[in-house]
Amino acid sequence: xxxxxxxxxxxxxxxxxxxxxxxxxxxxxxxxxxxxxxxxxxxxxxxxxxxxxxxxxxxxxxxxxxxxxxxxxxxxxxxxxxxxxxxxxxxxxxxxxxxxxxxxxxxxxxxxxxxxxxxxxxxxxxxxxxxxxxxxxxxxxxxxxxxxxxxxxxxxxxxxxxxxxxxxxxxxxxxxxxxxxxxxxxxxxxxxxxxxxxxxxxxxxxxxxxxxxxxxxxxxxxxxxxxxxxxxxxxxxxxxxxxxxxxxxxxxxxxxxxxxxxxxxxxxxxxxxxxxxxxxxxxxxxxxxxxxx
Numbered sequence: 001x002x003x004x005x006x007x008x009x010x011x012x013x014x015x016x017x018x019x020x021x022x023x024x025x026x027x028x029x030x031x032x033x034x035x036x037x038x039x040x041x042x043x044x045x046x047x048x049x050x051x052x053x054x055x056x057x058x059x060x061x062x063x064x065x066x067x068x069x070x071x072x073x074x075x076x077x078x079x080x081x082x083x084x085x086x087x088x089x090x091x092x093x094x095x096x097x098x099x100x101x102x103x104x105x106x107x108x109x110x111x112x113x114x115x116x117x118x119x120x121x122x123x124x125x126x127x128x129x130x131x132x133x134x135x136x137x138x139x140x141x142x143x144x145x146x147x148x149x150x151x152x153x154x155x156x157x158x159x160x161x162x163x164x165x166x167x168x169x170x171x172x173x174x175x176x177x178x179x180x181x182x183x184x185x186x187x188x189x190x191x192x193x194x195x196x197x198x199x200x201x202x203x204x205x206x207x208x209x210x211x212x213x214x215x216x217x218x219x220x221x222x223x224x225x226x227x228x229x230x231x232x233x234x235x236x237x238x239x240x241x242x243x244x245x246x247x248x249x250x251x252x253x254x255x256x257x258x259x260x261x262x263x264x265x266x267x268x269x270x271x272x273x274x275x276x277x278x279x280x281x282x283x284x285x286x287x288x289x290x291x292x293x
């Protein structure tokens with residue numbers, strides 16, 4: 001029965017993706033040919049509506065046929081027309097579905113910074129392009145040290161994306177750890193956190209520097225799986241009984257990025273220290289969500 005459920009869910013999700021992506025691409029192509037900025041902005045609402053419809057169908061399908069219960073706290077104060085920076089821990093590809101379920105039609109459509117290689121994912125890569133999801137190289141520190149131009153390219157890609165985001169309601173999503181949590185990665189990092197990898201402040205700092213004055217707030221999201229970190233197959237097979245999500249609205253720390261007399265390096269250090277403190281709080285919140293009865 002689990003295999004049959006997985007097959008049927010996958011079939012419906014693929015069909016839904018085709019049904020939604022085709023009109024999405026048509027609207028995106030029309031938008032690209034329009035001479036007026038006002039008309040192009042009007043197309044954004046239609047593109048967002050198509051994406052939200054696709055997300056709503058997928059989340060309803062999974063909620064209806066998997067039996068997974070999602071407990072959410074802290075979403076009462078969010079706004080549909082806001083500009084948010086959303087930060088979350090990352091354990092599984094299921095995280096993305098959870099975030100979409102929690103925030104779809106409650107805040108503006110989540111935009112993720114994606115690896116450039118994901119552009120070639122069938123259908124979805126074009127859909128992400130049509131929705132102005134930014135594609136980046138995601139280079140390692142060692143690669144950037146050997147070739148600093150790679151880092152400058154990612155900074156420029158972030159700046160261009162944020163310039164687009166200024167003109168529309170948007171939620172910029174960032175998995176601050178930069179990769180999914182595994183016990184091996186946790187040990188390799190010697191992470192000081194029990195349930196999390198070390199946070200990387202660079203991407204968050206780029207976004208705040210580019211559009212901090214256009215953002216309304218920061219949403220600090222903690223996702224916990226009391227039954228263990230699941231795969232997508234686990235979710236579709238009905239093997240994830242409970243997911244807990246905590247959303248905390250925080251003030252933007254843009255002032256920490258301002259360079260004082262001590263210079264840019266000191267400003268970066270202050271911001272990284274703030275991120276470490278945020279992650280310490282998140283680690284405690286993660287423990288609470290995992291242990292709650």
